[in-house]
Amino acid sequence: MAALISKLLFLVTLTLLGLNYNANAEIRGKTQRKINRANRYGPFLGIVTQSNFQKNLLLEHPSFTSYNETIEFAGRVFTFGGISGERVVVVVSGSSLINTGITTQLLLSLFRIKGVIHYGLAGSVDPSLHIGDVTIPQFWSHSGLWVWQRFLDGPQNKLPLEDSGDFSRKLGYLKFADYAVYVLEGLDRPDARLDNSLNNIWFQEERVYPFNSTLEERERIFWVPVNATYYEIANDLESLDSELLEKCVNPTNCLATTPEVSRVPTGTSASIYVDNAAFGVFLNDKFNVGPVDMDSAAVALACHQQKKPFIIIKAISDLVGRGSVEDANSFGSLAAKNSVTVTVEFVKLLQEFNVSRPGVFSL
Secondary structure, eight states: HHHHHHHHHHHHHHHHHHHHHHOOOHHHHHHHHHHHHHTOOOOOOEEEEEEEHHHHHHHHHEEEEEEEEEEEETTEEEEEEEEEEEEEEEEEEOSSSHHHHHHHHHHHHHOOOEEEEEEEEEEEEOTTTOTTTTEEEEEEEEEEEEEEOOOOOOOOOOOTTTTTSSSOSSEEEGGGGGGGGOOOOOSSTTTTTOOTTOOEEEOOOOOETTTTSSOOOOESSSSSEEHHHHHGGGGGGOOOOGGSSEEEEETEEEEESSSOOEEEEEEEOOOOOOOHHHHHHHHHHHEEEEEESSHHHHHHHHHHHHHHHEEEEEEEEEEETTTTTHHHHHHHHHHHHHHHHHHHHHHHHHHHHHHOOOOOOOO
């Protein structure tokens, strides 16, 4: 399934490239020339975010310098600018792993990119993380790739295609019956056990095709590491002045805790909006996960396959079933601002580490 998804992303990307190039000769020429001219000023730091709202927060940040240049391509708008001398190209991915994977691949295919930052919002399944906090995981996974086991089979039974190496029982499983809630009188006894025909789901590794490896030789991976240098640089963000982070939406609507920046062990993604506390507890207990979202794993996997350094910066906007259902609406804008603040501060640190070349950008 993962291999099929990877091939589908590749084919969709090729189709989008073809549509743009072949729809109209004049547009094709203008687009290609603008891309070629832009790449003369590269390499760029690629910045991928979830929504236009989050993008605009970055573009309106005092540290962002607009180059007044954009390239429209395949439904995406690539916006060029600078942050403290670092040349960047910003693009909105939209939600879901498919949209984010396509967007990231287009970014890496069209432009000279030296590294990628993905910022935005996430839920938290770690009780130590609070709304408004900003997390920087060291590893990211795609936890939505499952083998759904047939009823009455269990851990002792092989999965379909296990012998051929397509699937395995290495990562473990979730048993739906473990989360049964007995509401009828007398069924809440410790010895009262019911099964569930949904049975078990077994988590699977992705199969990827790394750039510059043996052609079509698959690599299995579940935990995708962010760039070690980026992660080390991000250590300085944990001591970021708390005054730089938003705590109040307005004078009467403030967070109970002061937001902090934390490097955390892991985050995970699936094309599922998780607002279920029991599943959140499972993810935290099973995989030591902190932030959960619907997009970051696609950035991680695309960059891993293309051997591009990346880092993911996610602010907590809700507590995955443990807080109010309105938390994401109430504090989403505040969390988004905090994610932008930390992203800008990270770019400043990165720029100090590796100074960009001077020059006037013009397409």
